Amino acid sequence: MASALDAGDMKDFRPARRHALILALIHQMRIGARDDIAEMFIRRMGRFTRVPRKNSLSSRRASAN
Numbered sequence: 001m002a003s004a005l006d007a008g009d010m011k012d013f014r015p016a017r018r019h020a021l022i023l024a025l026i027h028q029m030r031i032g033a034r035d036d037i038a039e040m041f042i043r044r045m046g047r048f049t050r051v052p053r054k055n056s057l058s059s060r061r062a063s064a065n
Contacts, residue, residue: 010018 005021010021013021
């Protein structure tokens with residue numbers, strides 16, 4: 001609900017409710033940011049583990065020949 005409101009709508013609420021909505025919005029944004037960071041980390045680590053496998057496969061093939 002907090003993300004759907006603009007500043008004018010928020011001004012109509014009492015300060016206690018407005019602060020609660022702002023805190024809920026900040027919490028949602030932090031969760032989304034944390035998920036994005038975790039996804040980027042997983043992709044980056046996947047690249048690191050994928051590259052040595054390709055190199056080791058080509059070196060094994062070279063050794064076999």
